[in-house]
Amino acid sequence: MSENTQNNTPKKEQYSLNDDRRVKVLSPGALVAKRFFRNRLAVVGLTMLLAMFVFSFIGGVVSPYGQDQQFYTYTQMSKEYVGVTRNDKLRFVVADGQEFGSIAQSKGNEAIKKGEETFTYKDNNYEVENLSEDLYVFRQGRTVLAYASKDMVTAADGVAELSFDAKLAALTAQAAGETTFTADGQDYELDADGNIIQSGSEVAYIGRFVVSAADASVVISRDFRDRLEEAIDDNITEFNYTDADGNEAEYDIVYDASTGVWSVKQMTETYVFDRYASPNKEHWLGTDTNGMDMLTRLMYGGRVSLIIGFIVVAIEGSIGIVMGGISGYFGGWVDNLIMRIVDVFYCLPSMPIIIILGAAMDAMRIDSWTRMMYLMLILGFLGWPGIARLVRGQILSLREQEFMTAAEACGISAWHRIFRHLIPNVIPQLIVTCTMSLGSTILTEATLSFLGLGVKYPFASWGNIINDVNNAYVMTNYLFIWVPAGICLLITVLGFNFVGDGLRDAFDPKMKR
Incomplete structure (x- = not known):
């Protein structure tokens, strides 16, 4: 090989063993994200949740209707005359x-x-x-x-x-x-x-x-009485009558043999709620029993259900982290006291308590907004024991490790050691637990609203939308009233479960083995 050829060949760059450029190092967070996005089911769940968030929060903004806007129509109705x-x-x-x-x-x-x-x-x-x-x-x-x-x-x-x-x-x-x-x-x-x-x-x-x-x-008028008596004497069940102002109306006569009373009903054109209108170009999912646009109600209902879910989980997490952190770190009589409180909360029949409180709020005629606040506080206050036990168990295993001994030797205060060193190490498990509990919280709210004890009119939630299906006729003939809300609930809860499973596997890959 000639000297010119050797001079034109680029020299391969040499790295020393301690050079950071030898290995591409990912941060712990990046590793978790990489594992998460490799999980196809978790990505599907995240996509489902993003779709529901866009539908609920952005859809409500772009919708031309309000969540409590009612629509009317003219129809022929038979009224007791x-x-x-x-x-x-x-x-x-x-x-x-x-x-x-x-x-x-x-x-x-x-x-x-x-x-x-x-x-x-x-x-x-x-x-x-x-x-x-x-x-x-x-x-x-x-x-x-x-x-x-x-x-x-x-x-x-x-x-x-x-x-x-x-x-x-x-x-x-x-x-x-x-x-x-x-x-x-x-x-x-x-x-x-x-x-x-x-x-x-x-x-x-x-x-x-x-x-x-x-x-x-x-x-x-006397003329109407005479016409009515004539119809009854002739056993006529319907007749037309034009009053002095030229207004013509149709009348139906129904005899009740048990009371001996003839009930005369007038057929009139009445301006009423556009109830249970079929899907059309103005209302893509039709209207409900109050004449409200179903698609808009679904959007605002998703917003309410998701907000309630996140706020309830935030309340549960806040109380659970504080109580579990104190219990796990201090141990002794403090741990015994807090764990007995947790046992008491586990023994409380949550659903009957919520139903009783909901009935009490009905009796006190509490307005819809205040009722929704109380609902979130009640659900959050009753749901923190599970998170407290999780945090306590994790802290019991972490507090004896070397980094905690070093922190104590440096003179760091107990509260600082709990909330700056121990709790951050529990966050991965908390994220998984809270994500999984979001779905169950939304289902609980939907169940209470369906029973009439949760979110009240004029606010919409997926639960009280399904509550409109109060009889078999509506359930079988107006599927567009309750099926979309059920599908939204299914997609959201399933999405949270998929994401929760994906986060669990991403934080601890050994669990898949």
Whole structure:
């Protein structure tokens, strides 16, 4: 080989044995990350969680609707309009200012059935005047106390009622077959159809149908009463009626044989919640029972469920680290005391306690936001013993090692040794435990919300969204109400479990063997 060729060949760089460039060294954190991302199942779980976080937190921001925004629509609804009874029994009407109670009326009925002209009640004598088989008048001396009649006097406009004397005079005239009568200084006419006329205007009428409006503000016209009575007499179950303002409506008549009442329902166009609307271009997952957009509720529900999960785990971790750290480091009577407290918490029936507290908050009508805060505090306060035992066990094994002996020899305080040297060595196990418990916390919150004891309206959570499925009909016919929330719960909890398993294997690879 020529001298020029040797000069052109680059010399290979030589490293000494103590040169850091010989070996590429990874930090402990980088090694954990490398092992974690080599675990395909852990990566899948992390991807699932990222998708749910983006869906819940970013989706709620970009959604054009609010979590409690309600949507309305017009629909034909059947509403209770009036109730109708045929008065086939004697009905008592008591004069103004007179006393003739239910017991006296019962005594009067007995006298009528026996054909007696007098009866006694509470040492008082009463007279029964028979004007016809459908009209009886009750007196005490010359004073008229009441009358009992199968026919009723009803104002023509449904508002301006005649006086007691006018009603009795009208019924008396009808029983006697007269066409005129006088009452309260006024002259009235009575036609063959039972219409009471004063000065050429109909003011009332006599009939056996009693029509009671479901809404006190509704005035039943005479024309509608006549049309209704005609339909009932002809056994018609539905009819159309146009009122004086030209508004036409359809009416359904349903007879209840047990009560003897005809229920008249009006079909009207009503502005109501757009309940259980099927998925469409405006509402991709339809609407719920309150007319709210389901996709938006799912987004905000995920935000609430995830926030509750993280805050509860943070509370559990904070209490557990402090109690476990103190117990494991000091030992002795301190350890015994804290472990007995942990045993007491393990013996508490958590779910019944939470249900009782939830019912108490319902009774006290605590607002939704405060209730959610209480829920997080309760779940966190009841869940710390497991973390405390984990921390205690780890610290018991670490406190006897050489680095702790050196720290104590250097004069470092006990609290500094616990929270600056011992606790950081427990963090890997804590991360795994807390990650795994996030899924169970979210499931617990969803269960409580489903039972109506967790997050309340107007806040959404995946649990109270599923709570809308309160009967078999909704569950089988409106799958878009509860299936998406169930899928979100499944993906989130499964993702946390996958990530927890991946972190456990990354921190301690020997566990896979």
